[in-house]
Amino acid sequence: MKLDIYLNYAGNCEEAFRFYEQYLGGRIAMMMRHEDHPNPGLPEGFGKKILHAHLDLGGAALLGADGPNAEPMRSADVSLTVDTVAEAERVYGLLSDGGQVFMKMEETFFAPRFAMLRDRFGTSWMLLAAPQK
Numbered sequence: 001m002k003l004d005i006y007l008n009y010a011g012n013c014e015e016a017f018r019f020y021e022q023y024l025g026g027r028i029a030m031m032m033r034h035e036d037h038p039n040p041g042l043p044e045g046f047g048k049k050i051l052h053a054h055l056d057l058g059g060a061a062l063l064g065a066d067g068p069n070a071e072p073m074r075s076a077d078v079s080l081t082v083d084t085v086a087e088a089e090r091v092y093g094l095l096s097d098g099g100q101v102f103m104k105m106e107e108t109f110f111a112p113r114f115a116m117l118r119d120r121f122g123t124s125w126m127l128l129a130a131p132q133k
Contacts (some may be wrong), residue, residue, distance in 0.1 A: 002061075004060070004061040004062075004063055005060070005062055005063065005064050005078055006062070006063040006064065006065075007062065007063070007064040007065075007073070007078075007123055008064065008065060008066075008067050008070035008071075009050070009064060009065070009066050009067070009070050009121065009122065010067070010068070010069075010070040010071070010122070011046075011049055011070075012066070012121050012122075013049065013050035013053055013065060013066045014031065014049075014053070014066075015025055015065045015108075015121065016119075016121035016122075016123065017050075017053050017062075017064060018063065019030070019094075019121070020057060021055060023091075023094045024055070024057060024058075024091065024094075024110040025057070026055045026056060026057035026058075026062070027055065027056045027057075028053065028054070028055050029054040029055065029056055029061075029080060030052070030053065030054040030055045031050060031052075031054075032050070032051045032052045032053070033047065033048055033049065033050060033051055034046050034047050034048075034049050034050070034066070034124055035047030035048065036051060037051055041058050042068060043068050046066070046068065046099050049066035049106055050064065050066045051065055051066075052064075052065050053054070055113050058080065058081075062078070069095075070116060070122075071122075072122030072123075072124070073110065073118065073122060073124040074124075077116065077122065077125055077126045078123060078124065078125050078126070079125075079126040079128075080125055080126070080127050080128075081102075081128050081129075081130050082127070082128075082129055082130065083129070083130055084129060085112050085113050085129045087129070088105065088112075088113040088115075088127060088128065088129035089104040089105065089113065090112045091127055092105045092113075092115050092117075092127055093112075095117055095119045095125055095127065096115075096117050096118070096119070098116050098119075099119040099120045100117060100118045100121035101115070101116075101117045102116040102117055102118070102120065103115055110128075110131070111128040111129055111130070111131055112129045112132065113127075113128060113129040114126070114127070114129075115126045115127045115128075
């Protein structure tokens with residue numbers, strides 16, 4: 001059994017996935033556009049938007065698509081654990097830029113750094129630096 005995360009975007013899936021690939025070290029394994037579907041049935045001008053994307057990131061698959069009625073994530077987060085405080089602070093700076101911070105990055109009782117935010121693409125994140133042993 002395998003569990004993947006599927007994110008829905010209102011038109012900026014490609015921009016988000018290319019950002020995650022470049023700055024989080026992911027790798028886009030596949031990106032298909034709505035115009036590639038034999039029967040797209042979407043609003044005019046949506047053909048170049050993403051029908052399905054697959055990003056390998058940190059040993060997991062992040063999947064996504066653009067949909068005309070997609071809304072920012074609510075009541076769910078993508079949880080990203082990094083190895084060091086420095087990496088957590090770097091990623092926090094990238095993801096929080098233009099986004100909305102719910103809990104600023106700080107030391108907690110369970111991790112040397114933890115934050116909760118929604119990035120500028122509408123994806124909600126829990127970001128933490130793994131506790132050092």
